[in-house]
Amino acid sequence: MPSTRSRAAARGDCDATASGKTLCYNLPVLNRLLGEEGARAMYLFPPRRWPRTSFTSFRAAVEEMGSEIRAFTYDGDTPQDARKAVRQRANVVLTNPDMLHTGILPHHTRWAGISRACGTS
DSSP states (O other): OOOSSOOOOOOOOOOOTTSSHHHHHHHHHHHHHHHSTTOOEEEEOSSTTHHHHHHHHHHHHHHHHTOOOOEEEESTTSOHHHHHHHHHHOSEEEEOHHHIIIIIGGGTTTTHHHHHHHTOO
């Protein structure tokens, strides 16, 4: 019997502004979050400003669906006292390579829950 879980695959998508590129990665993530209890996701965006920009569009999609999915950015501007809440409560974390290397990997034991739920541990 085939698995109901989508297989991860690397892909690239280049197109004009406002062409729907964001849907290429948001729809499969939203599908998994809605279909699998305890599922979580982490988005890794190269430039520092992209996680905040992408958060706005992701949050708008979640609100439009009326979903309870909790998405948070985790970057250098995230207050220290909010970082634990992001690790514990987020269904989706949007971050960048700097935070991956300075705030997540060195503290990987604190991130074990989201790592397991993302299928990366």
